[in-house]
Amino acid sequence: xxxxxDKSLDEGGLDKxxxxxxxxxxxxxxxxxxGSLAPTRLAEAAxxxxxxxxxxxxxxxxxxxxxxxLEMVGTVVNTAGRTEAQTQEALRALAPAGVITFxxxxxxxxxxxxxxxxxxxxxxADVDAITHxxxxxxxxxxxxxxxVRFRTLTDPAQADEAIAHVGLPAIIKPVKxxxxxxxxxxxxxxxxxxxxxxxxxxxxxxxxxxAVMLEELLVGRPTPAPWAxxxxxxxxxxxxxxGRCS
Numbered sequence: 001x002x003x004x005x006d007k008s009l010d011e012g013g014l015d016k017x018x019x020x021x022x023x024x025x026x027x028x029x030x031x032x033x034x035g036s037l038a039p040t041r042l043a044e045a046a047x048x049x050x051x052x053x054x055x056x057x058x059x060x061x062x063x064x065x066x067x068x069x070l071e072m073v074g075t076v077v078n079t080a081g082r083t084e085a086q087t088q089e090a091l092r093a094l095a096p097a098g099v100i101t102f103x104x105x106x107x108x109x110x111x112x113x114x115x116x117x118x119x120x121x122x123x124x125a126d127v128d129a130i131t132h133x134x135x136x137x138x139x140x141x142x143x144x145x146x147x148v149r150f151r152t153l154t155d156p157a158q159a160d161e162a163i164a165h166v167g168l169p170a171i172i173k174p175v176k177x178x179x180x181x182x183x184x185x186x187x188x189x190x191x192x193x194x195x196x197x198x199x200x201x202x203x204x205x206x207x208x209x210x211a212v213m214l215e216e217l218l219v220g221r222p223t224p225a226p227w228a229x230x231x232x233x234x235x236x237x238x239x240x241x242x243g244r245c246s
Contacts, residue, residue, distance in 0.1 A: 026051045026097035029119075031110045032070065033058040033103035035178060039066070043073035054094060056087065056113070058106055084109075088116045104178035107131055134175050134213055150215040156196040162214040163189055169219075172199060175211040182209055185217055 030042060032055045039055075046053045053074030057063040059081075070076050079087050091113070099119045101110040107122070107130055114121035122130060129135040140146030151162035152175060163170070172195055173183040182199040186192040192214070202208030 024052075027054055027094050028052070029054050029056055029091060029094075029096045029099040029113070030074075031056045031058070031099065031101035031103065031106045031113065032063050032066065033060055033101070033106045034062040035104055036102040039069050039073050046074075051097070054091070054096065056091065058103070058109070060105075084112065084116075088113060092117055104131075132176050133173060134211075137213075137215075148216045148218065150213050152211060152213055153196065154211050156193065156200050159193045159196050159214075160189070163192055166214050166216055168192065169217040170214050171217045172196065173213050173215065174199075174209050175213055177209075182206060182212070 028046065028049075028051045030036070030053055036042075042053060055070040055074050055076045057067055057070065057076055057078050057080070059079050064078075064080060067076055067078065077087065077090050082090075096117060096119065099110060099114050099117065099121055101107060108127050111122050111124055111127050113119075115124055129139045134150065134152045137146060137148060137150055149166045151158075151165045153159070153162055168189070169185060169187045170192065171183065171185045172192070174181060177183075184195055186195050196212070196214075198204070199206075199209045199212055
């Protein structure tokens with residue numbers, strides 16, 4: 001990865017970006033990495049909410065490449081070349097009002113950052129259940145929310161036992177992952193065994209998994225035309241605060 005020089009260690013922690021108004025509006029920290037919303041959408045939402053954005057960029061190729069774009073709509077504090085303690089110190093000086101991430105890859109670092117700065121976010125005790133799908137399913141089942149059958153596998157040799165418990169058709173997915181990596185539906189025992197062998201081996205240049213789930217495939221209701229014959233769809237972000245969804 002090409003390192004982007006740190007422009008801030010000798011200037012109180014701030015990198016480039018429109019930081020002049022940070023003392024006027026509440027500051028929202030956005031831990032930025034792959035999977036985040038587009039910067040322009042984040043900027044528009046911040047404008048409507050009356051807050052200033054400070055992007056905390058991860059030390060990854062994607063986040064580093066996006067810094068020039070992020071600087072156009074907010075202030076950037078780059079984590080590259082910094083320890084977590086140094087990043088926290090730089091951000092504490094901004095007296096942030098909140099913190100959020102839209103990247104599944106940055107949930108755990110955001111939890112640690114929120115705890116260090118005394119900001120509301122997920123509890124550290126909940127991180128594993130948020131980022132590990134099998135623990136999440138157990139939490140749902142314990143709360144009576146979900147009862148989808150699944151089995152965690154750490155070796156393709158466990159395929160037959162998992163099939164016997166879950167049944168087919170089923171879906172294979174990593175215990176910990178994002179962006180539908182190594183996720184596929186299987187309909188027969190042979191197809192399931194072959195797919196598991198591939199995901200554990202990292203076939204076709206993809207990452208090799210160390211733990212996956214075989215989960216009951218939930219088949220949806222038939223969808224009438226025109227929706228069943230088009231790939232067009234829309235997504236609408238929502239936020240839940242004090243029991244209200246907006």
